Amino acid sequence: MSHCQSPVWSAPAGQATIAVLGMPNTGKSTFFSQLTGSHAHIGNWPGLTVDLLQADLDLEGRPAQLVDLPGIYDLRGHSEDEAVVRRFLEATPIDLVVVILNASQIDRQLRLALQVRQLGLPAVLLLNMADEARRFGVSIDTERLSSELGLPVLLVSAKYRRGLAQVRQAMVRQLGPAADPSALAGASAASDAEAQPAPIPLLEPILQAGEAELPERMALLLAAAVRLPPQWRDRLTRRLDALLLHPWLGLPLFFLAMALMFQAIYAIGVPLQEALGSLLDAFGKGVLTPLLSGLPPFLKGFLLDALYQGLGTVTAFLPVIFLFFLAMGVLEDSGYLSRAAYLMDAFMERLGLDGRSFVLSLMGFGCNVPAILGTRVMRSSGLRLLSMLIIPFSLCSARLNVFLFMAAAFFPPLQGGLVIFGLYLMSFAAAILTALLFKGRFASDEPLVLELPPYRFPTLRQMLNRAWAEVRHFWFWARRFIIFGVVAVWLLNTLPLGVAPASAASLSGRLGELLQPLLGPIGINPKLTVALLFGFIAKEIVLGGLAVIYGQADPAALGRAVATDVSWTQAVSFMLFTLLYTPCLSTVAVIRSESKRLGFTVFSVLWSLLLAWLVSFVFFQGAGLLQRLGVLG
Secondary structure, three states: OOOOOOOOOOOOOOOEEEEEEEOOOOOHHHHHHHHHOOOOEEEEOOOOOOEEEEEEEEEOOEEEEEEEOOOOOOOOOOOHHHHHHHHHHHHOOOOEEEEEEEHHHHHHHHHHHHHHHHOOOOEEEEEEOHHHHHHOOOEEOHHHHHHHHOOOEEEOEHHHOEOHHHHHHHHHHHHOOOOOHHHHHHOOHHHHHHHOOOOOOOHHHHHHHOHHHHHHHHHHHHHHHEEOOOOOOOHHHHHHHHHHOOOOOHHHHHHHHHHHHHHHHHHHHHHHHHHHHHHHHHHHHHHHHHHOOOOOHHHHHHHHHHHHHHHHHHHOOHHHHHHHHHHHHHHHHOOHHHHHHHHHHHHHHHOOOOHHHHHHHHHOOOOHHHHHHHHHHOOOHHHHHHHHHHHHHOOOHHHHHHHHHHHHHHOOHHHHHHHHHHHHHHHHHHHHHHHHHHOOOOOOOOOOOOOOOOOOOOOHHHHHHHHHHHHHHHHHHHHHHHHHHHHHHHHHHHOOOOOOOOOOOOHHHHHHHHOHHHHHHHOOOHHHHHHHHHHOOOOHHHHHHHHHHHOOOOHHHHHHHHHHHOOHHHHHHHHHHHHHOOOOHHHHHHHHHHHOOHHHHHHHHHHHHHHHHHHHHHHHHHHHHHHHOOOOO
């Protein structure tokens, strides 16, 4: 661990800093979101290479700042997340630490609470998932445990909001009374500094000094305050795992579940998307067009054809994105995604990867950026770089918009769902091929340690809140790119003034024709070319760009316009290229920052471009040959 001096951050006068610390799969994030509601935001902290989630709290008149730290197993561990927590504690004056453990696994997790006590930090220990522990036959004497540890110990169930009021009261008692603002105003800078808690300069010597005593201390605490069942009572998990982790049936069942999930999203989401698109189109024609009729033609076209059509088309797909995140949240919170990592680990090992790489690729279905950030938990540089190389092939939610639109425009519902599922399989195939080709260059021998949590059923409120938060993040994060992209596409279509919009004489037409020698052989015409070029900034722009290029805001009308201009083989080739070619600018930036290698970043971009062109070429030319032979219609 590096002992370099980190800049010290302190909260504003009178505001307490509370750190939330816990192991993965303990419900730490659920506790944070339940306690803070929708008021959390991303904060940048001095001395850290990552941003942390934080929120302001009012604890009976005492202002406080709650900071959600990465999930860790050990304060002396070697993963990047554990290093981040250590650097945070060394650089930040902490008023209180909220330690969250899984009550049903307290015999394995109590070590983290003891390490916090070693550091001398004021703390509250929360034993989460109390309902689960009770169901499994685990009994905990919280009063005895509290007495032995010298800190408050509470049984809670954050999932059902049980015990949160008591948690707030315990936090208030541990923090003590707030300082008098008038006294703070008259105090000197020196006395202010004395009133603030001091950061811990170096954790390692303190933790190392008490390391030898931890096993005995844990054993005494468990013997005094914890009663474990002689036989684990989680029969449901055992029965489900016997089927879902079956050596032969496990993987087929997983891919069947994924296929059914995508079919359901397609069947429910597309009608919702079409209905919202029709409403937005009617509003544009019935309200905005008459309202803006007096404006100059150029300005009117900019507001209606660029901003409203581009943004409206992307907005119409938000119900589909909501359903996608809803389904993925259920899979993740239920514990099934951890099983998928376990099932895939042996196969991924042959590719030079492990089960974590598979889980991060699944996370990439939502967005590639956080999935690449997740590679920080890998200590091996080779494993981390190879994972970064394959994650951008995951079919993110932005690309899903494009594929749902194209599938609805060119295929009937049943075939459309299969096309979407086929694209997901193609993303896996691209990742597998990439790993096989480059595993020798990015070798790793880091073992995988994976904990399989019991199966849990998330509450409806949890699922809806999470899906809504993801959609909100998707929209507010992407809107700046969308606005820039659709405006730029509209200008390319409109300029120079006096030419027919999106014609061969426009800037977009000239640009598309210029690239035809490269993209023509894979079936991508000049109009599709312009959308692809702006898709490099953000894949969200592709759909908005098509709406501007074809002059249609309603997804159904836009689909008909595109279907009359390109064939189904061109559409599939376009989807394949969109799936595999250069990831969005944000993903490229994250690859650069996480790998810290410009050469690797350039290599990843060029490889994805080459693979996208080769796959689209083989499909388009092969489909054309089969059509000429009469095999395909």
